Amino acid sequence: MAGYTPMMQQYLRIKADYKDAFLFFRLGDFYEMFFEDALKATKELEITLTSKNAGVEEKVPMCGVPYHSADNYIKTLVSRGYKVAICEQVEDPKTAKGVVKREVVQLITPGTVMENGMLDEKENNYLAAVTENEDSTYSLVYHDLSTGENRAALLEGGFDGLLSELYNQPVREIVISEGLSAELQEALRVRLGVTLSYQEMNSTSMSQEKLIGDVTDTRLLECFAMLLNYVERTQKRGLDHLKPLQVMELKHFMTLDMYSKRNLELTETILKKGKHGSLLWVLDDTVTAMGARMLKKWLERPLLQKEAITRRQDLVQAFLDHFFERDTIRQHLQSVYDIERLSGRVAFGNVNARDLLQLKRTLEKLPELKQVLSGFEEEEVQRIGRKLNPLPDLCAYLESSLHEDAPISVREGGILKDGFHDQLDTYRDASRNGKQWIAALEQREREETGIKSLKVGYNKVFGYYIEITRANLHLLPEGKYERKQTLSNAERFITPELKEKEALILEAQEKSVDLEYSLFMEIRDHVKTYIPALQQLADQISQLDVLQSFAEVSEKQRYARPTFNLDRSVSITEGRHPVIEKVMKSGEFVPNDVQMKNDADILLITGPNMSGKSTYMRQVALTSIMAQIGCFVPCEAADLPLFDQIFTRIGAADDLVSGQSTFMVEMLESRHALEHATDKSLILLDEIGRGTSTYDGMALAQAIIEYVHDNIHAKTLFSTHYHELTSLEENLSKLRNVHVRAEEHDGNVVFLHQIREGAADESYGIHVAKLAKLPDSLIERASHILKDLEGQDEDAMVPSPGQEQEDVQLSFFAAPAVETETRKQDSRADKVITELTSINLMEQTPLEAMNLLYKLQQMAVKK
Ligand SMILES: Nc1ncnc2c1ncn2[C@@H]1O[C@H](COP(=O)(O)OP(=O)(O)OP(=O)(O)O)[C@@H](O)[C@H]1O
Ligand SMILES: [Mg+2]
Incomplete structure (x- = not known):
């Protein structure tokens, strides 16, 4: 450091503590970056690189952003996974001796952003913490700084289980200890694409006892303490809004592993990674951002207890039955502000008067909402209404204090109403009187001088002045006023009494603005005391919003209320795929029944390409998920089991990131299902074995079916192009063949998308190739080859399960029955x-x- 200027030494000292962040170093009106930070920032932010003399021979690379527009730059960096340390001047440069003192006042990281505009309002923004326990379980804590949420879970499924849990969650950053294995760290970083941050375990202490709630498991508490330590270290601000830790008992929810979450496109599509086209997209008719966030959470954790589901269903039914009331509720929700995130900002100290006015308007609307709810005859809805607390005291307090047109800035005055505070009124009177006096002065001077255009003006440099245009100057008696400033077409003057009044006005104004600021801080502190109540309100409103959304969607899409049974029986009448039917014109989607009672654990689905096999399988899974979150489902009637887990092996979703081949992923997903599924699970296996040679594939497919049939007994939908497998029905008592109907007309295939009993008799692959407009000669050739092959396969047979086969692959095909x-x-x-x-x-x-x-x-x- 020797040789550097004192300021640069200060920079280097601070930077040493924030190696993994961009250090925004406040210099006057700019945040400057130096060295590596500067080089990286010019690339990321497309700003000009300059250099600075820092006392040593070579100049130091430097770039900077103006402090008033820093937010956008910070947002860009943070959204790309970087951290930004904000280093401010913490003493007045005018009075400082030597280098101005500077300190990092906040570290903004992907998992801790609070700033408006940096958060997706319809999604949580989680900072997570992960620790590995001695009993090889993992502790996981989710923390949302913007809403104050803290949730913990203990994960037993090893590392896979951890990844599955974290997959698709809006986690931006994970706090770990350096001790976590390098392999694990790498997997978290690469597979989840999150920023990793370190907090040492040995320094953890629970500073906020009240946040522990009634959690006693030390494995969870340690992880939580590590997370809190990190948040405190980085945020250095009020955290009064944090909610007590809640433990998630994962066994109370349906488990959806990573593959299913992805394959079923619950919250985002595989290809575009967007919400459009996902189940969430269909189900989201929420009105508030809080409701949208809650819906996403529900969708990721379907319930297992019938009572809890039925309760939701009853409410949906009630909202469904009362169209007008529902419409009124939706209208009221329109004016509900995001009070959940507002509570966070209140605690953090960055709300302005406009935010609080929004809060007031929200509270003002609540009594009406309560009234609508209590008008329902359903007891459960009335209860929601009764429990809603519109906080009349807080509402009245905000009404009495805040001016309706308060500005965004909290430092310019104009926030508070007249009559709210005596001293403030006195200052305001003084300043108003002064202004009146000045208006009177202007009038008087005009009369005295006879100059009609004489006016009194104000600017920041000279204060109040009298201005007379050049053309009228000759009318002014010499020496009447004191000359202050000459402009091209006018002169400006002052008088002693004008200056005297000016001093009074300015003093009163300054005092009033200062007083307003400190009064506003008091108001903010007062609102702080309502944080728990506001959070509770936010929770109630979010739930209400999700339930009305279910009703709204169920009505629009004509969903039916499902019932549940405990004898593992699936019965869906005229079921539809919720997403595909929504993108199709109405009436185009062909509904299909699903019957898997006691006698059927496995449905083996055959049918031509493009006929709707995958669609049929997925719609069963989506219907079950919708049912278990309490929504109604796309069909005429449904009686369903409560599935504990859903496993899927669907489509060729290559996992390039993890370096696995298509076939490897297929096998991994299958293994995962076979390992964890129970007889209460649902398994979708879509064309297993497609990714390898025919014999290999068929052999594996058959073996998997037999394994599921004999050992797991899970409800399983298995689609395949291997027609040979359909003969399994003869030996596997709980397997049923179904096929998707297609018809041929004049050499063209017509897809009917209808599921029928029994096996398909023909494959229409070549017709699909024709539809896809492959060259005619090629199609002809393929038809020819097909004929040949069909000739050979007349005796094709499938070995019955258990029958010992030396070479399964070869025995699929007996000697071809051809003559020459x-x-x-x-x-x-x-x-x-x-x-x-x-x-x-x-x-x-x-x-x-x-x-x-x-x-x-x-x-x-x-x-
Ligand atoms: N029940 C249905 N009603 C109307 N259209 C349907 C139906 N099922 C499927 N489709 C349409 O057919 C298309 C193909 O369906 P799907 O992907 O399920 O076929 P598949 O049998 O799995 O084909 P492949 O064997 O090539 O995988 C869908 O994208 C959809 O447009
Ligand atoms: Mg398919």
Whole structure:
């Protein structure tokens, strides 16, 4: 550091504590960045790089942003996952001796942003903390600084379980200890794309006992303490709005693993990563931002207890039955402000008068809302109304204090009403009287001088002055006023009495603005005492909003109220896919029944490409999820079990980030399902085995079906193109074949999208290829090949389960039933070639290669 100017030394000292953040170093009207920070910031923010003399030979790279527009720059950096340390001058530069004292007053990180405009209003913004426990469980705490929420859970499913839990949650940043294994850290960073922050465990102490609530599990408390320590260290501000820690008993909710959350597109679509096209998009008819956030939370945690679900359903039913009342409720909710986040900002000390006015307007509306709710005949709705506390005291207090047109700034006055505070009224009178006096003076001087255009003006440099245009100057008696300033077409003057009054006015004004500011701080502190009440209100309103949204959507989309049974029976009449039917024109979607009673655990679905197999499977899962969050469901009637978990293996969603191949992901997802599913679970397996060679794939598919059938007994929907598998129905008592109907007309396939019992008789892949407009000659050739193959496969058979097979792959196809020797040879050659070309040499071990070679040889010599 030697050689640097004192200021640069100060910079380096502070920067040493904030190595992983951009240090915004306040210099006058700018925040400056130096060295590496400057180089990085010019790239990220597209601002000009300059340099500064810092006492040493080489100039130091520097760039800066004006402090009044810093918010946007901070927002950009934070949204890209960076942290920003705000370093302010903490003493008055005028009175400072030597270098002005500076300190970091706040560290803004992706998980702790509070600033308006930096948060997505319809989504929580979580800072999480993760610790690994000795019993190999993980502790996880979610914290939302903007709403004060604190929730903890103990995760038992190992690292996979942790990732599944965190997946799709709006977590921006995770606090961990440096001791967490490097592998885990890397996985969190890469797979979840979050910012990692470190807080040492050994320094943790619980500074805020009241936040512990009634949690006693030390594993959770340690993790929570680590998180709080981090928040306190970085925020250095009031945290009065934090709510006591709540423990989430994960076993009370349906488990949706990472794959299902992604594949079912609950809150975002796989391809575009947006809400549009997701289930959330269909279900979100909430009016308030708080409601939208709550809906997302509900959707990610479907319930398992029938009573809790029924309670929600009853409320939805009530809102559904009362269209007009619901409409009124929606109107009232329109004027409800985001009081949940407001509470956070009150605690943090960055609300202005406009925010509090919004709060007042919200409270003013609540009595009407209460009245509507108590008008319902349903007891449960009345109860919600009764519990809603419109905080009349607070409302009256805000009404009596805040001026309706208060400005955004809290430092310019004009916030408070006349009559709210005596001293303030006195100052205001003084300043008003002074202004009246000046108006009178202007009038008097005009008369005395006869100059009609004479006017009294004010500016910040000269204060009050009398201005006379050049053309009228000759009318002014010499020496009447004191000359102050000459403009091109006018002269400005002052008089001693004008200056005297000016001093009085300005003093009164300054005092009144100062007083207003400190009074506003008092008001803010007073509002602070209402934070718990406001948070409770926010919670009640959010729930109300979600439930009315369910009713609204259920009515618009003609959903039906599902019932639940305990005998694992699925019965859906005329079910629909909620998302696809919404994007289709009305009436276009073909409804289908789903029947999986006691005698059917597995539905094996066959049918041509594009016929609707995947759609059918997904609609069962989405319907169950909707049912278990308390919403009504897309069908005419449904009787459902309460699924404890849903597992999916759908589509080719390559997991490139984790470096897994398509087939590997397919196997991982299947393993995950087979490992965790119970007889109360729902499993969707969409074309398992598609990603490998036909024999391999079919063998795996059959083995998986048998395993599920014999060992797991979960309700399972299995779609496949391997028609051979349909004969499994003969041996597996709880397997049912269904197929999607399609018809052929004049060589073209017509998709009917209707599910029927039994197996499909034909594959229409080539027709789909035709629809996709592949070259005619190619289609013809394919039809030709197909005919040949069908000729060979007449005797194709599937080995029955349990039957020992030396080589399952080969035994799928018995010797082809064709007459001429040449055709036999041709087809053998074809098979060998197909097999050969499908081998990925890079993935073979020498031993595997030997085996393959043996197999190929067998195929070639076979008679
Ligand atoms: N019940 C239905 N009513 C109307 N249209 C449907 C229905 N089911 C599916 N579709 C339409 O057919 C398209 C294809 O459906 P889906 O992807 O489910 O077919 P698939 O049988 O799984 O095809 P593949 O075998 O190629 O995977 C859907 O995108 C949708 O537009
Ligand atoms: Mg499909």
